Amino acid sequence: MLRTSLFALLLLVCQVALGQTAVPYGNNPAAGKYATVRGVKLYYEAYGAGPPLLLLHGNGGSSKEFAKTIPYFAKHYRVLAMDSRAHGKSVDRADSLSFEMLADDCAALLTQLRLDSAYVLGWSDGGITALVLALRHPQKVKRLAATGANLWPDSTALTPELWQQMKRGYQEGRTQTFTDAGRKNDWKVFLLDWRHPHIPLSALANVKAPAFIIAGDRDVIRPEHTVAIYQNLPRAWLWILPNSGHATLHEHANEFNEKVDTFFKARTILPPSR
Template identity: 85%
Template sequence: MLGQKTVPYGHNPAAGKFAAVRGVKLYYETYGAGAPLLLLHGNGGSSQDFAQTIPYFAKKYRVIALDSRAHGQSADAGDSLSFELLADDCAALLTHLRLDSAYVLGWSDGGITALLLAQRHPGKVKRLAATGANLWPDSTALMPELWQQMKRGYQEGRTQHFTDAKRRNDWKVFLLDWRHPHVPLPTLAGIKAPAFIIAGDRDVIRPEHTVAIYQNLPRAWLWIVPNSGHATLHEHADEFNRKVEEFFRAKFPAKASH
């Protein structure tokens, strides 16, 4: 609409705050009112990646868009990252906000974090949607092109001495995906929250890996998005938002694929 201001998601002083939890200051932005919905971005990203997601859900939910530690405005002086660490951060943030639980939507690394949050802190997750998530870092989970690219990145970076703080942080963020996660499929049986497992039909995650995640969850939906790569929530934003909301509101006995 002509004259309408673009909201600077990820850099919005009107919506942004810092929460001092677990030795870091986590940056997050809040929009809307209603049941809490936690948004978790991917590797190297930030809360601004949800610019096409927040306006839709803010009409009915209290949307909390987080910058994971070492991402966006959430600085982290530590020397390494793990998804367990990120999941525990999410649980601490919800406690800080005096929220007993939330709906969770995670993309890529955020999807992995969402699964681990539900596994490690089951009471904190009402339902979770995860798009483009993997459970371990190798060519059985990731498409060959991505795995080869990551191997080249590791070979180039492992002998370097990073003196610049940003480059040192970028390397730490890269190593998160190179070294992690390590979630055995059978352990997914312990996730009691309903889960919506999503991936593009041309995702960087192998389709059989996505299906295996779905098959090993006790209460799950599956959606392989046609004509989509890894950025399902961007490439098919309207349909993506509608289907995730449908999942959040659905009655749940059965498994379903879409």
């Protein structure tokens, strides 16, 4: 036991010396801050310097999902990795959630930080929020990248497997009375994806910011739904990653980061082919 402890201590000392200690993204006191906006205490972490980049996580997740994203972009951007209300360290005691609420939170946070606009990268629910943010607060979004996003919650947008799983979850939970605060919050977060979003394809014509629409070829979002999102945006890129599921930014982290960065820096964004 003593030898094992000494070995662990020696390994830690070597990692520190080589600058290899793991950063606790999503729970990093050195980078974490709270901002009270719209009556909600939002947690976010800030890294790097340069043009602001807002990172938005998926349902039930937190900013720790961007552990493979933040180190790359923090070299050239001021990265803001936010925990959405009712997620991670962000506190929300309201009874319901909507993507409009989440998008308005993002806009309010940027305003409080005195940022006129930001690049936005969203995964899953974060991708939906990025699109809603661009619709409701167009002046706040320079460009957006959304991976694994859907516009409505049914089997025409989601794979049959995911939709059946969600239906079972709803049937199991709808008759329960949640007295525990944590389980009550989890149910509220589940209902966000069960009931929302409801964005008509025609509304995407109002997105002024250039958009990069991304999904895996084995994503839980139907590929034809992802393509339809791309086709209805005025200025957009499309990327369907081969050999990838829903977690594109994890499964292909290096390529993902480079492609998104290239999009953010591209001089022109051609409209999609009709």
